[in-house]
Amino acid sequence: MNKDEYAFLPEAFFDGVQEQEDEEELDPYFRPDAVSGDEEPEPDMNWLPETPTEPCPCCGAEIPENPSWGYICPMCGWEIDYDVEGEPDKPSDQNHGVSLAEARWNFHSFGTVAPWRIIENG
Numbered sequence: 001m002n003k004d005e006y007a008f009l010p011e012a013f014f015d016g017v018q019e020q021e022d023e024e025e026l027d028p029y030f031r032p033d034a035v036s037g038d039e040e041p042e043p044d045m046n047w048l049p050e051t052p053t054e055p056c057p058c059c060g061a062e063i064p065e066n067p068s069w070g071y072i073c074p075m076c077g078w079e080i081d082y083d084v085e086g087e088p089d090k091p092s093d094q095n096h097g098v099s100l101a102e103a104r105w106n107f108h109s110f111g112t113v114a115p116w117r118i119i120e121n122g
Contacts, residue, residue: 059078
């Protein structure tokens, strides 16, 4: 209540009434239970050995260097097949007869080596 707006009223009317101050606007994203980044430093991960990587032959995502037979790229679903390495048009037994060239086309078109899996599960 602003006293200036009500100057016609006697001063006794305002006894015990405090001027309201503008309240600080609360942050809707404030969480008192959350720890701020300043309080807890990032963990030191230098003790972890660095894993050498190489690009996936199909999609180019980083996969472990020299993966074993049967390793499946988590990005595109290509199963490592050293029999078709260097021959992109040769059908891969590990990948249900899909050639590396066809798998690359499928990945760029559908986001996966095997688009029929999307249709079956969809």
